[in-house]
Amino acid sequence: MGSLSIKGLTARYGKTVALHGIDLELADGEFFVILGPSGAGKTTTLKSVAGLVDQVEGEVRIADRDMTGVEPYDRGVAMAFESYALYPQKTVEENLASPLRSGRNGTWTPQQQTERIKQVTTTLGIDHLLKRFPRELSNGQRQRTALGRVLVRPAEVYLLDEPLSHLDAKLRAAMRAELKQLGELSGTTTLYVTHDYQEALALGDRIGVLREGRLVQVGTPAEVWTQPVDTFVARALGQPEMNLLDAEVEAGRARVGKAFTAGVPASDGRVAVGIRPRDLEIVEGPAPADRLVLHGKVVLAERLGRSIELSVDVAGVQVITVTSDHRVHEGGDVALAVDWDRVHVFSADGTRLGAARRPEDAALAGGTR
Known part of the structure; x- marks a missing residue:
């Protein structure tokens, strides 16, 4: 195990700047998730840590060791690629054994290799597939094999590049649970990148939201969910996305059309009022005085199994x-x-x-906060 420290990391592809001075500190054994859309620089971040990008500036330290000039195979990292990258001519067992036979990860006797592979494949549920070739596996089985090849190798840091992106929804949910268990069992520092906010919330001890090569916010899942630093982060987490409603502010009160008025930490101008769809609760009977209550008419009801997504017209404002x-x-x-x-x-x-x-609290405070 080892900590991971990134300071001022800037990466370029020719004249294109992919990362803009990223700073990040991962504690020993931490499972850290970078969340961002396609093109944000997630894979470039992993490759820069692994030493696979040529035009890199800044400092990367693994287990307090400066990685400047250190070749990828000497960095003590193990990386799982989105594309699996399995040897097609080798069986599952031979693919898993390849990191243990290279000589760069210490000397492993055949018995030690067998025990290590058994431990990992049993955990991943692929111990019955050892004699099969990649072409004989489903996508889910290939993904587990690719993860297994990472996990069998002793490493200071695991680098996981969207390892669940090719799986169907049901298998992806099952693998999220398994990855969480594996992270807790191995205790190895893990840097995981994804575009899926559910993976980020479920897996990460902390989350870093990446946009156009810049880290916008870093925090625990609860912090990023409840206190997004801006509308980009707010809309990156949650499906359906957060309702963002335009409002005009006067004397500390924001008026959202004719829908409702709220006290806000601004004296005048324009703001956006954000409400997560899942934070809105249908209530019956007298309106609770201590909560914001919106009265509207259901325009559209999409039934999605156990849940129903509603579009509600609140005095001309869609929520x-x-x-x-x-x-x-x-x-x-x-x-x-x-x-x-x-x-x-x-x-x-x-x-x-x-x-x-x-709004009455805003009036008592004189429109300030």
Whole structure:
């Protein structure tokens, strides 16, 4: 095991700058997830740590050892690629044994190799596939084999490049649970990249959100979910995406059309009020005084198995919410309630200003916070 320290990491492909001075510190045994869309620089970050990018500036330290000028095979990292990268002419067992036979990872006797491979394949559920070739495996089995080849190798840091992206939804969910267990069992520092926010939230001890080669926010899953630094991060997590509603501010009160008014940490100008669909709850009876309540009509109800995604017209403003209440129907009236501290306020440039509050509280405070 070993810590991973990245300081001022800048990577280029010709004249194109892929990473802009990234700083990151991973503790010993930490499972860190980088989340970002295609082209954000996620794979480049992994390759830079592994020493596979030529035009790199900045410092990478693994287990407190400076990696400047160190060849990839001497860095103590093991990397799983999105494309599996298995040897087609070798069986599953031979693919898994290849890192142990190279001589660069210490000397392993045949018995030690067999024991190590058995331990990993049993955990991954592929111990019955050892004599098969990659062409005889399903995508899920190939993915497990590729992960197994990483896990059998003793390493300071595991680098995992979207290892679940080619799997179907059901298998991806199962593999997320297995990866979480493997991370806890191995205790090896892991840098994992993905475009899937569910993977990031489920797996990461911490998450770093990457946009156009820059780290926008780093924090625990709870911190990134509840306190996104801007609208990009807010919309990167959650499906459906966060509702972002334009509002005009006067004297600390934001008016969202004719839908509702909220106290906000701004005196005047324009802001965006953000509410996650899953934070909105359908309520019946008297409206709770301590919550924001929106009254509207269901325009569209998409039934997605156990949950229903609703598009609700609130005085001309469209709001998306998710419910499991199958009594709701298109054309019906609903009341949606949300806690004030879950109503986010963003400035005109997308920066988070804080949480909203009751408009009467804003009046008592004189429009300031």
